[in-house]
Amino acid sequence: MTGLAIFFLSAATLTFEITLTRLYSVSQFYHFAFMIVSIALLGTGASGTMLAIVPTWIKKTTNWLIAWLALFTGASVLGAYLITNWLPFDSFMIAFDLRQVFVLILHYVALSLPFFFCGLVVGLILSSQPDRVGKTYAANLSGSASGCILALVGPTYLGGEGMVALGSLLAGLASLFVYLGSSSRPKGESTPRQISRTKSQTMLGVLISVLLIFSFAVIRFKLAGKTLYQGFNLVLSPYKSISYALRYPDAQVIFQRWNSISRVDIVRSSGIHSIPGMSYRYLGNLPSQDGLFVDGDDLNPVINQKQGTLQSDLAFTDYLPSGIAYSLRPQAWTLLLEPRGGLDIITALAQGASQVTAVEANALIIEAAQGVYQDEHVKVVNEADRSYLTSSKDRFDIIVLSLTASYHPVRSGAYSLAEDYRYTVESFQEALAHLKPGGFLVVTRWLQNPPSECLRTFALAVTALDYSGAAPGEQIVAFRGYNTITTLVKNGIFNQQELSDIRLFLSTRAFDLVYAPDVRPDETNRYNILREDVYYQEFTRLLDTHPYTRFYENYPFDVTPPTDDRPFFNHYFKWSQIPQILAEFGKTWQPFGGAGYFVVFGLLLLSGCLALILVLLPVFLTSGKVFKRNREQIKLSSSLPVLFYFAFIGFAFLLVEIPLIQRFILYLGNPAFAMSTVLFSLLLFSSFGSQLSHRIPFKLAIGLLVILQAILLWGLPVLFRTTLGWSLASRLGVSILVLAPLGFLMGIPFPGGVGWLVHERQASSLIPWIWGVNGAASVVSAVLAALLVLSLGFTWVLIIGTVCYLCSLVTVVVASYIHPVGYLHQ
16 A cells, blocks of 8 residues: 555646646746745655654554645645735835735745655655565655646646645645555554544544545635635736736636646736837727737737727738838748737738738637637637748748837846747747748737847847858848837848838837948937947947957856757846846846846745755754664764765756756647646656666666766757657657657656665664765755756756766765675775
8 A cells, every 4th residue: 555655646736736826827937946846855855854853653563654744735735825915025125115025935934845745654654664665765756747748737627726726635645645554543452542542543534535626616616617725826926917907907818728838828808908019190080909828927918809800900001110010022932920919910901911820839829719710711729830930841931029028127137047949049040041042030029128028039030041151231121119119131132122112111119220231320320219239239330349248248148049958038147237227226126136147046945945954954953973773883084985876866957857857848849738748758667667677787777878968968859850840749749759759767866765775774773864965966966957958958957967977976986886785884
């Protein structure tokens, strides 16, 4: 029964972990997702510490104790969610209100409790049954893999909140199985102690029943589209776009659905007016519109087209920036990449496009904004845009990269950590390759001062053309309105007639020319007048600087063109900004002090401190210089090679796992698919490796793991380029096949190390300690990986992870060579 309990508990906690990443993406922001991984590992590491400082628990391990801990796991899943939902963390206020630091710590501790109790169960069984470590670890990993599948499939039916109840239900079932598999009451004559034990067991049965009934009731109501308890409804940050939209008195949510990758809402309100980039020269009426929100953010308009809509109702589309492409290429074959609410679809149709292909990765968006997607002149492709570009052989007159993001200040840092594979050099090269000769790529972004995202977009176009052997200075036009800037990239050199037509279009709509092949300083900054036209200055300075890297080095923000290896379009942080950020901290309304980089850095410090306090410090304070466990006396100094080994593999696992998840976002199309697939594959096949760890020398496994990772460093980019155009099902299959041998080998170092510790080193009493050290290293490495990826890119972080595995191998080899068997003992 203990193996089954571990399986269900592991499934419960992984379901909860992945669900938390989705809940935090909706309630807060996407960059808190990796924090959840750190929280889970903190709880697991703290459980090892608890067993190290209270070793008597190991001797007293019973099915009843395991049943109680499983019950606590399920109850803490519900409790942690309700507490954090009732007292949400206000990330924007942290610079002004230090209480938010304590709220964040509360979230860390509360959310780590389910993983703490689950870790106790696994640690107790590992310590009390060291000869079954492979099977125990396999049940743990296979259950976790099952949790990944549930977290991917379940939200479509249960929503994010219902998935919390599912995690609680699974933990309750684990407790129930152990409870039913144990004897109901002690035999023999009744004694006060036996009577007390019987009452405790009866209470346990009652509490298990209550937990199961409540969790099942929440799930049942969610399946019916209702809410059992209002406190279960997710509370969103007041700074999310949907929170602003719902403040209007007549605002109402007319559509809300979850799927595995998002929550999509449509809000109807008289206060929603969002036509990004439209010229103020348009004085006509606008059609009514609703607001579409993905994960509660990034308002996109859904134009309410009634049957028999007149062309005059869509006259506003002639005053949009993208209208310039249709004026230059009438009857264009048009490709729209992620048009979300469909504004670009309506614009293309109203501007006379002869054929429109709309590529939208999220099926829920297509369903929510179904009216415009159902137009007979629109070909809808439900696929990630990069995958479509790779597989499609079609060529287009116009390709529009739709503006899907809301305006964000350059120094807000709130979106720095979100990967965006649409805005990378490779993505722009793919788009340009699908243009017909003379075709146009249209990209509109928000204006910011100083120039940031618009300048980075311009740099992306310049770099993509440069890599293709084209002439960037002759193939780009850029212009701005009062809040957006549009980059028009031609597959060929602009001729004089086109440049003349562009100037006429801009002048009649009060758009300011920023850059053109023949631009003159006196024809810029005419309508949306700035004291100094920094956009014209910086765009031309970039093109005049050779090599371009000199411009990027001297610019105050990081506007280096992102690549698939570092796809962080909204990350503009440079270390030279630190003095200004510190000077403004707590004085300006900018979340995280003005740089998203400090979000990760702050979380690294927090996770490191909590790992030290909750995982390492208690054992250190209770052990002194000598460990005494199970009548063994072990020198702390002599045990350092063992501790280093488990610390290295703790760091290595996450330094490989985190960048792999981020890298597979491109391949699989979205973060949820990537996280679930990578975790499922690594955990499932790690369980197989753990199961067979007693047959495979763990030193050999680590050596093969290092070699395999070196091969993947070179092979993954090649594989992605070759198969990115395949169907999603095929890519999922390829992902599992590629990750299977890696996961299998990654499952061997921990149980292999435990076997080495027990049988060769004869120090089984160190198991709780190494469980804690491994967990502490993992807590820190989960955040460290995100920090390093921002600075170095995926490839270098994977290299560092590989080096950590190599260091673990060297540690074992050196320790085995220098010290004889039993060297840990006095």
